[in-house]
Amino acid sequence: MKKVISTEKRPIKLWLDDIENGALEQAKNLANLPFAFKHIPLMPDSHQGYGMPIGSVLATKEVVVPNAVGVDIGCGMCALPTSLKNIEKDNLKAILGEARKRIPVGMNWHKESQGEERMPEGADSLEIVSQGYNKALKQIGTLGGGNHFVEIQQGSDGHIWLMIHSGSRNLGAKVADHYNKLAKRLNERYFSVVDKKTDLAFLPIETPEAKNYLKEMNYCIEFALANRKLMMERLVEAMQAVLGEFETGEMINKSHNLATWENHFGENVLVHRKGATPAFEGELGMIPGSQGTSSYIVKGLGNPESFKSCSHGAGRKLGRKQAQRTLDLKEEIQYLNDKGIVHAVRNKSDLDEAVSAYKNIDEVMENQKDLAEIVVQLSPLAVLKG
Template sequence: MREINTEKLPIKVWARLVEEEAMEQARHLANHPHARFHIALMPDVHQGYGMPIGGVLATEGVIIPNAVGVDVGCGVRAVKTNQTVEDVRSKLRNILNQVQRSIPTGFNHHKKPQHSPLFDRAPDVPVIREELKNARYQLGTLGGGNHFIEIQRDDRDFIWIMLHSGSRNFGKKVADYYNRLAVQLNERSGSPIPREWQLACLPVDSKEGQNYLAAMEYCLEFARENRRHMMNVVLDICRSILPGFACGKQLDVHHNYAAMEKHFGRQVMVHRKGAVRAVGEVIVPGSMGSPSYICRGLAHPESFSSCSHGAGRVMGRNEARRRIAVESVIKDMQSLGIELFKARKGDVAEECRQAYKNIDQVMEDQKDLVEMKVRLQPLGVVKG
C-alpha cells in the first residue's frame, strides 16, 4: 500500500498503476465534505461513475448512491462439489449446454413469473413497488456484461461451481432514481459538492435517505436470492447428469453496497463499489479464462476490512471491441481448454482476459488484505 497526501484526506492505494480518470475520481472522494479518515483503492481499481470501481469510502451522516453503483448487490456465489475433473470431463459440454438453455442470459427473462417469499416482504418504496412485477420474471436470470456461470477445478482436481450476477433491473432503477433525487436535493440545499463529481448524497436520517437504504437492502436480498435460484438450477442439472453428485456449503459475497460499520472507533457508512468485505471467507473471481480464488479475509483496518472484487478492467468495453478480434478470443479460450457458451459472441471481446488486469498480480498486490486458500481454474463458462 502507498499513500497519497495531496488532498483533504489521504488516499491509500493497493494498485500498482491507477488510470488518471480513476485517480481524479479518488481525489474528488478525498475532498468530499462528508468523507472520513481516508479513501482506499483496491488493486482492481478503475474508472466508474462518480466513484472508481474498486474504491472504498467511509462517510458520516450521508449515503451516496453513485458510491454504491447501478448493480446494487452484485456479487459472487461459489460451491465445492464431490466430483473430480475425471468425473465431469466427458459430460462438461452437456452440463453447460443445459445450463445455458435453462438460465436466461443477456436481456432475456423467464417466460413465467418465478416464486419466492422475498416478493411478499418488499419495502413500501415506490421505485421497488413499480419494479416488482417485472422482477418476478427476472429472478434466476444471469444478465450480461461480466456476469458468468463457471465450472472450475481446484488444485486437487475437485470441481467447483461459481456464478457472478446481481439485482438485475432493481439495482439500476434504484441507483438512477435516488441519484437523480440526491442531485435535486443537493442543488436546492446549496451543497458545496460540484455536480460534475457525480457524488450527490442523501442524509441518512432523512426520509429520502431511509428509503434509499430500504431499497438498497432489498436489492441485496434480491441479488442473493437471484444467485441462489441460478445455483440451484445448475446443481439440479449436475445431479441429473453426474451419479452421486453432492456439494458443500455455498459461499456468497456482495461487492456493490453500503453498510454502517465501526472503524477507527466511529460508526460510519462504508461504501464498497466493486470491493468485498474481507472478513471470513471471500471470493475473488478472475476474468474470463483466468483463475479465481477462495480466500480468507484479513480484515486490514486501513482498507476498511476490504479487498478487490476481481481483476479490474484495463480497457473499456468499446475499446476492447475495437482492439481485440472475436476470433482471437475464441481461439484463446480453445487454447486454454475452456468451453465457452455464449448466445451472441459478437461482444465477447469486452470480457476477455486481455481487457482486464492480471488476476495473479492483483492477488499479489493485496496479500496483506486476503490469504489465498484455493486457486480455481475454469473448465467451462456460460457468459451473459
C-alpha cells in the same frame, strides 16, 4: 498497500502501482468530499466507473451516496464446492447446454413468475421496489449481461467448484437511478458544496429520503442473493441431469456493491463499497479472474487500512468498446481453446469479456497479500457469460 497520495483533503491509499487518469481523478473527488472519513482506499482491481472508481471504498458518517454503491445494487459472487473430482469435456458442453435451458442470460427473463416464496419479504412498503416487483418475479434466477458469469471450476483442493457472478437485475438499477436523481435535485436545491459534475450527490442520513434509500438498497441486496441462489440451484440441476447425483457443500456469498454500517477506527461509519469485497478477518470470499484465468477462494485478513475490504476481481484493463475494437478475436479464442476451456467467444462483440480485457489476476493477488489470503485456487473449465 503500494502508495499513498496526500495532495487532497483526505489521503488516497492505493493497492496498485498504476491507475488510469480517469479513476485517479474520481478518487480525488472522493477524497475532497467534506464528509469522507479518514481516507480513500483503492483496491488493486480499481478502474474508472461512474462517479466513483470500481474497486474503491468510501466511508462516511452523516450521509449516504447512492452512486457510491452503484446501479447494480447487491451485485456479488457466490461459490459452491461439490463432491465431484473431475468432469469430462463432452459432459461440460452438455451441462452448459442444460444450464442455458434453465438460466436466462443477457436481456432474457423467465416467461413465468418463479414464485413469491423465492422473493425477499417487505416489497409492499418500498416505493421503487414495489413498482418493479412483478418484473422481478420473472427476473429472479437470471444472469443478466456485462461481466456476469456462471463458471465450473477445478479447485486446488481436488474438487469441482461452481461460481456465479450476478446482481439485482432491473430492480437495483431502478432504485439506484431514482435515489441518485433525487439526491441531485436536493443537493441543487440546498446549494450543496459537492460539485454536481462529480456525480457524487448525497442524502443526509437523518432524512426520510436517505432512510428510504437504505431500506430499498437492502431489499435489492437480498434480492441479488436470492437471484444467485436460484441460479445455483438450477445449475446443480443441470449438472445432475448430465452426471447424476452428487453432494454439495456450503455456499459462500459476498456482495461487492453495498453500503453497511460498521465500526472503524473507533467510530461507526457507513462504508460504501463499489466493486470491493468485504474482507473481515477470517471471513471467506471470492476473487474471480477473467474467463481464462484463475479465480480464488480467499480468507479476509481484516486490514483496517482498507476498511476491511479487498478486490472484487481482476479489474478491467480495457473498456468494452476498446476491447472489441483492438483485441484479436482469433488469438483470444485460441488462448481459451489451448487452456481446454469450454466457452462461447465467437464474435467481435464477445471481446469485451476477453481475457486480455482484464488485468493480470496474479499481480492483483500479489498486491493485496495484506488484505486476503488464498484458500483455494480455482481454474476455469467451462464458462457461461451474460
